[in-house]
Amino acid sequence: MSKGYDHRAIEAKWQAYWEEHRPFTATDDPGKPKFYCLDMFPYPSGSGLHVGHLEGYTATDIVSRYKRMRGFNVLHPMGWDAFGLPAEQYAVKTGIHPAVTTAQNIATFKRQMKRVGLSYDWEREISTTDPDYYRWTQWIFLKLFERGLAYVAEVPVNWCPALGTVLANEEIVDGKSEVGGFDVVRKPMRQWVLKITAYADRLLEDLKLVEWPASTLEMQKNWIGRSIGAEVDFQLADTRGALRIFTTRPDTLFGATYMVLAPEHPLVDAITSAAQKAAVDAYREATARKSDLQRQELDKDKTGVFTGGYAVNPVNGERLPVWIADYVLMSYGTGAIMAVPAHDERDWAFARTYRLPIREVIAGGNVSEAAFVETERGTVVNSATADGSFSINGLKPAEAIPTITEWLAKQGKGVKAVNYKLRDWLFARQRYWGEPFPINWVDGESRPLPEEQLPLVLPETNNFKPSGTGESPLANLGDWLATTDPATGKPARRETNTMPQWAGSCWYYLRFIDPKNATRLVDPGKERYWMPVDLYVGGSEHAVLHLLYSRFWHKVLCDIGVVSTPEPFKKLVHQGIVLGEDNQKMSKSRGNVVNPDDMMDQFGADAVRLYEMFMGPLEAMKPWSTRGVEGITRFLERVWRLMVTDEGRLSDTVVASAPSLDQQRLLHQTIKKVTEDIEELRFNTAISQMMVFTNEMTKAGQRSRAVLEPFVLLLSPFAPHVSEELWALLGHPASVSQQPWPVFDPALTVSDRLTIPVQVNGKLRSKVEVGADAPRELVERLAREQIGEWLQGKEPKKVIYVDKKLMNFVV
RNA sequence: GCGAGAGUGGCGGAACUGGCAGACGCGCGAGACUUAGGAUCUCGUGGGCAACCGUGGGGGUUCAAGUCCCCCCUCUCGCACCA
Numbered sequence: 019m020s021k022g023y024d025h026r027a028i029e030a031k032w033q034a035y036w037e038e039h040r041p042f043t044a045t046d047d048p049g050k051p052k053f054y055c056l057d058m059f060p061y062p063s064g065s066g067l068h069v070g071h072l073e074g075y076t077a078t079d080i081v082s083r084y085k086r087m088r089g090f091n092v093l094h095p096m097g098w099d100a101f102g103l104p105a106e107q108y109a110v111k112t113g114i115h116p117a118v119t120t121a122q123n124i125a126t127f128k129r130q131m132k133r134v135g136l137s138y139d140w141e142r143e144i145s146t147t148d149p150d151y152y153r154w155t156q157w158i159f160l161k162l163f164e165r166g167l168a169y170v171a172e173v174p175v176n177w178c179p180a181l182g183t184v185l186a187n188e189e190i191v192d193g194k195s196e197v198g199g200f201d202v203v204r205k206p207m208r209q210w211v212l213k214i215t216a217y218a219d220r221l222l223e224d225l226k227l228v229e230w231p232a233s234t235l236e237m238q239k240n241w242i243g244r245s246i247g248a249e250v251d252f253q254l255a256d257t258r259g260a261l262r263i264f265t266t267r268p269d270t271l272f273g274a275t276y277m278v279l280a281p282e283h284p285l286v287d288a289i290t291s292a293a294q295k296a297a298v299d300a301y302r303e304a305t306a307r308k309s310d311l312q313r314q315e316l317d318k319d320k321t322g323v324f325t326g327g328y329a330v331n332p333v334n335g336e337r338l339p340v341w342i343a344d345y346v347l348m349s350y351g352t353g354a355i356m357a358v359p360a361h362d363e364r365d366w367a368f369a370r371t372y373r374l375p376i377r378e379v380i381a382g383g384n385v386s387e388a389a390f391v392e393t394e395r396g397t398v399v400n401s402a403t404a405d406g407s408f409s410i411n412g413l414k415p416a417e418a419i420p421t422i423t424e425w426l427a428k429q430g431k432g433v434k435a436v437n438y439k440l441r442d443w444l445f446a447r448q449r450y451w452g453e454p455f456p457i458n459w460v461d462g463e464s465r466p467l468p469e470e471q472l473p474l475v476l477p478e479t480n481n482f483k484p485s486g487t488g489e490s491p492l493a494n495l496g497d498w499l500a501t502t503d504p505a506t507g508k509p510a511r512r513e514t515n516t517m518p519q520w521a522g523s524c525w526y527y528l529r530f531i532d533p534k535n536a537t538r539l540v541d542p543g544k545e546r547y548w549m550p551v552d553l554y555v556g557g558s559e560h561a562v563l564h565l566l567y568s569r570f571w572h573k574v575l576c577d578i579g580v581v582s583t584p585e586p587f588k589k590l591v592h593q594g595i596v597l598g599e600d601n602q603k604m605s606k607s608r609g610n611v612v613n614p615d616d617m618m619d620q621f622g623a624d625a626v627r628l629y630e631m632f633m634g635p636l637e638a639m640k641p642w643s644t645r646g647v648e649g650i651t652r653f654l655e656r657v658w659r660l661m662v663t664d665e666g667r668l669s670d671t672v673v674a675s676a677p678s679l680d681q682q683r684l685l686h687q688t689i690k691k692v693t694e695d696i697e698e699l700r701f702n703t704a705i706s707q708m709m710v711f712t713n714e715m716t717k718a719g720q721r722s723r724a725v726l727e728p729f730v731l732l733l734s735p736f737a738p739h740v741s742e743e744l745w746a747l748l749g750h751p752a753s754v755s756q757q758p759w760p761v762f763d764p765a766l767t768v769s770d771r772l773t774i775p776v777q778v779n780g781k782l783r784s785k786v787e788v789g790a791d792a793p794r795e796l797v798e799r800l801a802r803e804q805i806g807e808w809l810q811g812k813e814p815k816k817v818i819y820v821d822k823k824l825m826n827f828v829v
Numbered sequence: 830g831c832g833a834g835a836g837u838g839g840c841g842g843a844a845c846u847g848g849c850a851g852a853c854g855c856g857c858g859a860g861a862c863u864u865a866g867g868a869u870c871u872c873g874u875g876g877g878c879a880a881c882c883g884u885g886g887g888g889g890u891u892c893a894a895g896u897c898c899c900c901c902c903u904c905u906c907g908c909a910c911c912a
Contacts, residue, residue: 231833231834232833232834233832233833233834233906233907236832236833236907237832237906237907237908239832240831240833240907240908241907241908243908243911245911247912263912264911264912265912266911266912267912278912320910344910345910345912346910346911346912347910347911347912349911350911350912351911351912354912355912357912358912363830363910364910364912365912367910437911437912438911439908439911558906558907561906561907562907632841632842632853632854633841633842634841634842635842638835638842639905639906640841640842641840641841643840643841643854643855645854645855645856646840646841646854646855648855649853649854649855650854652854652869653853653854655869659869702841702842702843702853702854703842703843703852703853705853705854706842706843706852706853706854707852707853708853709852709853709854710852710853713853716870773849774849775848775849776849777848777849777892777893779892779893780848780891780892780893781893785849815892816892817892818848818892818893820893823848823849824848824849824893826848826892826893827892828892828893
């Protein structure tokens, strides 16, 4: 294939230039407006960069280059989320230290990124595995600990006795270990947990402050899962004590016909009668053996066992049988419910199975066929106290809820309550390759290390095998493990858990602002200048966890005065997934993985960048097409030939004389379209407009510098290498990246001639061409001449004229 | 099941607040230049011989609907007994 230009030579040349002159360094210049443009930093895996990564990175790179040309001080950094399981698994297998493989992988990623021409400020590169970085991750943990937001709990883990290790969820396939296929059981272990639930309300509330995709906002809201209801106390019938339940439907309290406790509920033993004890114990044991996954299987029938005990409905004194069933979860609400089968689908199904009574208290449905659960429709019935002192009969459920909640509170029988689906965050892994906790255990108590002793460095070892006890491999390192408590001098044992991968990625955007600060996490002045992140681009797989955890830490840092904004990421965009050419998800097993290095070998970085953006809307899922890359290559070659001869010199067709009015219009329309499209991240249509420009200019025998030069500037954020070369060939000193962005003249974006479509009854029948300022009368007269035969001499009923747009005759 | 988003040529996709459906690219067809072409350039390309018909399907609003309203179908993503 003959090439219009030598992409290898040009790309190497300009990458070397950028390396030497560093035009993309961000300076802390308060005199300039700032733009913080951030990619989700990658885990440097062994397989290198993927074309899916490149999509997001190219998009932010275009925006960054564009914003610089618009006079912004742009912060566009890159780093590595480099702790994590794959490197450790590899170390277990080969004995090669994770730090070694991580460094190799980072080198590969970095080389590939530079090859794509991504304009990162590499002086700010950070890695979560660097002690100078994780020192501050540990520091934040100490702050969380000080504020009571980090605590220790016994939490079940996936314990694999055969492997002698704890497994991550992704290491388990169909209930067996991915490696070896061994059994996995639940085993409680001492773990660190972060109290994210303390921030549930703010995490929900502040979603109003960000410009995020609707779906992501929705997912976060659902994940937090705030629901308002009441907690109500039911006295136990035959024993002392009360059963507290949570309900969102206190309006159905008179319809309760039984109660259900989670099998793990602490009151189960007290309630269970002697006769039922055996059955209850058997059920509880069976439940304990089930994995979370089995317990969550929805289509299974509901099961449960009667405890033999009763509780008393506080509103009508009825004795309600108390059951245990695994459809009630200990971890939500109070772990106990009142069952109202008439108005709750789960209770309805359970009542049907065990032939428990179903009592209607909201009229409007047919409760013998299905639970009636609406709150906006229906009328409360059968809901008054025996003495008639209180009634919600006749109300709509939505009105009855606050009424009865207030009444319960006055009676001391209940209280308004809010619950969240959000759980506290399990913040510990039984692994080597993660941040050590700055915690010592002294006499069974956790003691934080003093800040001055940070970082607590991950100890060197060459044994990454599991300890066998479920503790991390750090438990094998006796010398490191044994220490003394700095406060008392007593012997102490170091915490052996390490932090999860989320930890380092929770706050990295802050460190980019001030990556080398040895005394603080980030300088307050720099933080105020650069925050918040103006544009954050990354995959939607992080829509909940990473983005929620980050927001949580950010709010804590805000509370302690480290950061100045309530939210870290102002605008968020998820790039879509790039499918293989066969429209299937790319995977090694399908053999449809596209390697960016191969593509760049063949077509060059500029073509790959342009194609990534031309495929379709950034956020859409779309298939790769190598033919499409060829098409883009043709476009770049056409641009090249617009101004360069076969010998590589500036072409004679490039002239200094003024462009025609039509060429000027085309240029200004192109500037307008490309500018607006970059602002809206519509890169595909921006490229399409540049193709239109190129096609038109190809037809011209003479091309004025006055239109070619601004065009090269427009192209430069998309295809920076070839644009630099063209800019140089046009006789300008480097670098195109330091030129101001072209400005369009609105007067030149509109044509002086218009083609007005003429319709009869809304159907296109003709067109008339007129001057841009033609009055309606002229357009109508010309139009009538054109469509005479359609009017058949009759006068139209109505004539609609939309100025400069369309003429429609209604007959 | 619930929640969110999306269905437009052979393919990827355009179409601003309702106003010429299919921009641009791929593919395909014809031609030019060539010893040659999987290079390059030019022209054509939704369907139908036509009247006409065409934006997942069916209704509706309107002079005018891919766009607005109602019902249905399909696909993708997320959640999944959260009381």
